[in-house]
Structure formats: C-alpha cells, structure tokens
Amino acid sequence: MSNNIVVLDNGGGLIKAGQGGECDPLVVIPNCLFKPLSSKKFIFPPPLSHGADVDIDLTSAAVRRPIDRGYLINPDLQRDIWSHLFTSLLRITPTSSSLLLTEPPLSIPSVQRATDELVFEDFGFSSLYLANPQSLVHLYEASRRPGSILSRTQCSLVVDCGFSFTHAVPVLHNFTLNHAIKRIDLGGKAFTNYLKELVSYRSINVMDQTFLMDDAKEKLCFVSLHLHRDLNLARERRNGNVIKSTYVLPDGVTHTKGYVKDPQSAMNFLTLGLSDEGPNTLLDTKLDNVERKKADMNKNEIDLTNERFLVPETLFQPADLGMNQAGLAECIVRAVSSCHSYLQPVLYQSIILTGGSTLFPQLKERLERELRPLVPDHFDVKIITQEDPILGVWRGGSVLASSPDFESMCVTKAEYEELGSARCRRRFFH
Structure with missing residues (x-):
C-alpha cells in the first residue's frame, strides 16, 4: 500500500484537499462549476487562497453543484471536479495513493455506493478510509x-x-x-438564500446574485445577543445607523466584486454587546457626529439593517422560515x-x-x-x-492519516472488488 495519503474533505460548499500529515490543505476550491456572464460554458473554479475571494467576476454567475442538501446527487459532475483537482491542482496519481474521504453522518446506501464507485472504479485509488467529519x-x-x-x-x-x-x-x-x-x-446555503430573499423584497432583485450575497453574508451578518433591542434599533432612523451597513455591488468597470462601504461602522454592533440595557450613550454621540453614508441606488448600493441578524437568527428560530424543527x-x-x-x-x-x-x-x-x-x-x-472552523475537519483527517495504524484501517481496492461496497463499509461502523 502506498504511503501517499490524500486527505479530502468533500464539503457541499468547499473542497479542502492535501497530503496527510501536513498542517493545512494544499488546495481549497468551491465544490461546483460556475458560468460567469463572460463565459459560454461552465468552468472550474480557481483555488482560493484561504480567506480570499475568487479572483473572477461572479456577477449573475450560474452554478452547478454535485452535492445538494448534503447528498451526492450528481456523481458525474463530482467526478469531473475531482479529476480537475487530482490532475491539475494536487498533481497526484490516484492508483498509487490512498484516500481519506469525509462523508456526512447517516448517509444513505445509494450515495455510499456511488461514492465507492467514484473512488475505486473511476479513479482507482489503492485504498480508502471513510471518515465522519465530526x-x-x-x-x-x-x-x-x-x-x-x-x-x-x-x-x-x-x-x-x-x-x-x-x-x-x-x-x-x-x-x-x-x-x-x-x-x-x-446551513450556509440556506442563510445565503434567505438573505437574497430579504434584500430582493426590500430593495433590488438579487436572486441570481448567489456569490455576491454569500460575500455580503460573510462580511456583515452577525448573531444578535438582544433580538428585541436590535429590532428596535433597526427601526429607529437615528440609532439604526448602529446596525445599518451599506454593501456596494460590482459595476463591472471600477470593481468586479462587492464590498462593504464603511467596514468600521459595520462593527458597531460589537460595542452594543457590552451592555445588556441597550446602546451606550458614547456610541450614540459618536454616530451623531459622523457623516452618514447613505446608500446610493444609482451606484447599485444596498442598505442592510435587520437582515444582518435576522439571517443567522433562523439557526436559533427555524420557525421563522416555516420549519417545524428545534x-x-x-x-x-x-x-x-x-x-x-x-x-x-x-x-x-x-x-x-x-x-x-x-x-x-x-x-x-x-x-x-x-x-x-x-x-x-x-x-x-x-x-x-476552533481556530479555523473551515479547516478543522481537514486537519483532523491529516492527524488520522499520519497515524501508524492508518493503513490497517483502510479498505483496499482488492477487498472492494472481492466483497463489494456494502460489506467493505462495515469496516467503518456505518
């Protein structure tokens, strides 16, 4: 069995991939194909330097994902993305490599079989270990x-x-x-979709701006510590500036990415969290003396007020989205x-x-x-x-892959061919 172990955290949003035993993955890419307005066909996303934006204009870009609601629904698309990942980015030879692959809990048998076929039949990995991300x-x-x-x-x-x-x-x-x-x-996809709906209802239609609203969510949304107080602040014109932030959409000329107009004022909500009673007087005074930066619809700017905390609030109150869940x-x-x-x-x-x-x-x-x-x-x-909750699963996989017992825990390609998918998976207690 090869000592070359590929650790692949195959998330619905991002793929994190690299060599076992390393501190960080070599590659982080969106697990999708997208088609920008400037392209006639779907293209592979470029790697992200972790924490950075994709260096491409994604305004109104269409997207295709192999994983939907946590399940692999398009194995052919996943094969194409993995092939690009292994060949062009990681530059590995699957037939002489072992694979540590993450799989969400309580996966269904048909998805498990499709995953095993990808690993052993399409790519020919020498061995496989399936790990629960948690x-x-x-x-x-x-x-x-x-x-x-x-x-x-x-x-x-x-x-x-x-x-x-x-x-x-x-x-x-x-x-x-x-x-x-x-x-x-x-999860993250539902939060982005909810933000798109709120913004589209209140200002301009952004329903086809998935990547832009995802960026706005990551930069501006926060969890409220005092929901009723923050709702009142968002309604009041003067104090609403504590919550309000302006997000500037791309114009395709001077900038191809969205950005927050005043990042410093966007962080004012953190000061509110210091008091259980409400906004502190000092903060209100400062805001009154600062020139208000109002959204200019001619420049494709949008104001976000209570959307900033109503979106993550659904994690604590799923009933807000009509979901009968705790x-x-x-x-x-x-x-x-x-x-x-x-x-x-x-x-x-x-x-x-x-x-x-x-x-x-x-x-x-x-x-x-x-x-x-x-x-x-x-x-x-x-x-x-976690110090980095996006990479936590991958780092755990890297620790496991460097264990001296790792190879003995894997299912080999020969075992898969002899016993089949279902019997091999008993090895992983699924």
Whole structure:
C-alpha cells in the first residue's frame, strides 16, 4: 500500500484537499462549476487562497453543484471536479495513493455506493478510509488539548454548521454515536438564500446574485445577543445607523466584486454587546457626529439593517422560515439527552463549534445564553470554538492519516472488488 495519503474533505460548499500529515490543505476550491456572464460554458473554479475571494467576476454567475442538501446527487459532475483537482491542482496519481474521504453522518446506501464507485472504479485509488467529519474534529481538538476534559474522557459534542446542514453529534473515542445525532436542515446555503430573499423584497432583485450575497453574508451578518433591542434599533432612523451597513455591488468597470462601504461602522454592533440595557450613550454621540453614508441606488448600493441578524437568527428560530424543527440550543439538548446519563455532564463541558457558519460573530455567546436555562444547574456548559472552523475537519483527517495504524484501517481496492461496497463499509461502523 502506498504511503501517499490524500486527505479530502468533500464539503457541499468547499473542497479542502492535501497530503496527510501536513498542517493545512494544499488546495481549497468551491465544490461546483460556475458560468460567469463572460463565459459560454461552465468552468472550474480557481483555488482560493484561504480567506480570499475568487479572483473572477461572479456577477449573475450560474452554478452547478454535485452535492445538494448534503447528498451526492450528481456523481458525474463530482467526478469531473475531482479529476480537475487530482490532475491539475494536487498533481497526484490516484492508483498509487490512498484516500481519506469525509462523508456526512447517516448517509444513505445509494450515495455510499456511488461514492465507492467514484473512488475505486473511476479513479482507482489503492485504498480508502471513510471518515465522519465530526469524529475528525474531535480527534483534532483532543490532540491539541492534551490536558483538557475532552482529551481525558475522549468524549465531546461536535456542533457542525456547514453548507447544507447543522448537526449535533456526540463523539466517544473517535466514533460518532449515531443513535443520538440530531440535525437541523439549515446551513450556509440556506442563510445565503434567505438573505437574497430579504434584500430582493426590500430593495433590488438579487436572486441570481448567489456569490455576491454569500460575500455580503460573510462580511456583515452577525448573531444578535438582544433580538428585541436590535429590532428596535433597526427601526429607529437615528440609532439604526448602529446596525445599518451599506454593501456596494460590482459595476463591472471600477470593481468586479462587492464590498462593504464603511467596514468600521459595520462593527458597531460589537460595542452594543457590552451592555445588556441597550446602546451606550458614547456610541450614540459618536454616530451623531459622523457623516452618514447613505446608500446610493444609482451606484447599485444596498442598505442592510435587520437582515444582518435576522439571517443567522433562523439557526436559533427555524420557525421563522416555516420549519417545524428545534433551534440550535434545543437540538444540542436533545442530542445530549439521547446519550447515557454518565456521558451527559461531559458532553456539556466539551461542545465544539465547527463549520463555516459558526463564524458569525457572537454565535458562541448567544448559544451559551440559550443553553444555560435548558441544561440542569449542576452541569457545567463549556463551548469550544476552533481556530479555523473551515479547516478543522481537514486537519483532523491529516492527524488520522499520519497515524501508524492508518493503513490497517483502510479498505483496499482488492477487498472492494472481492466483497463489494456494502460489506467493505462495515469496516467503518456505518
């Protein structure tokens, strides 16, 4: 078996790929093809330098994704994206490489078979290990915190808010407790779509501006610590400037990307969080003395006020989108309550937030406030945020791939050909 191990975190929004044992992935690319207005055909997205924008005009770009609502629905499209990734970006030979591939929890058999066919039949990898993303996050954080209760007990609750779903997953000794997994059908894609609807209803039609609204969401949305106060602020003309931000759309000439008009004022909401009573007087005075920068519709500018916190608010109140599902805090409590009573106090002390949608400012603080009344008083609640929640899964995969036991845990191509997909997958306890 080859020592060349490719770690592939195949998310619905982003693919993170690189060599096992490294600190960071070599490549991060959107898991899609898109067609800008300047192109006659769908093209492969260029790699992202992590945290940077795609260097291409994506105004009104069409997009095709192989994964929808967390499931692989277009294996042919995924094959094309992987082929580009392996050949042009990673420059690896699959037939002489092992693959560590992530797969969301509770995947259905037809998707599992399609994935195995891609790995072994289309690309001919020499061996495969399928990993649950949440178990990799647990592994990574346990390796980073050797003296913590998480590491000592080898038990945690991983809250993974990604592109398609939000999962609350109890993990024990690197295995997910599948019977206790709880899911909310909300993720980054749903948040972006909701922002598009709100902006389109209130100002200009941006329903075909997926990438622009995704950028606006990432730069401007935040979790409210005082919902009713912030709603009132957004309604008031004078104090509304504490919440209001202007996002400038591309004009295709001077700039091909959207941007925040006044980034500093966009951060004023963080000062509000210092007071439970409302905005502080000093901040109001400063804002009154600052020249207001109003949106100019002739320049394709849009004002965002309560949209900034109403979008992430749906994670705590899915009913706002007409969904009959529990919010994040209750979802966590249900997951913990489904576990053995001996594990429950440990799980509440080792809640790990991961996934790109946990980057909303103030999410951790809001979750702590919502959880505390729902958790028994004699249990401590501790929430851990990852240093980079987008790369946390991949880094855990890299740690696992560098383990001396990794090769013995894999299914080889010969075993797959002899036993088939279903029997091979028993190796991974799925």
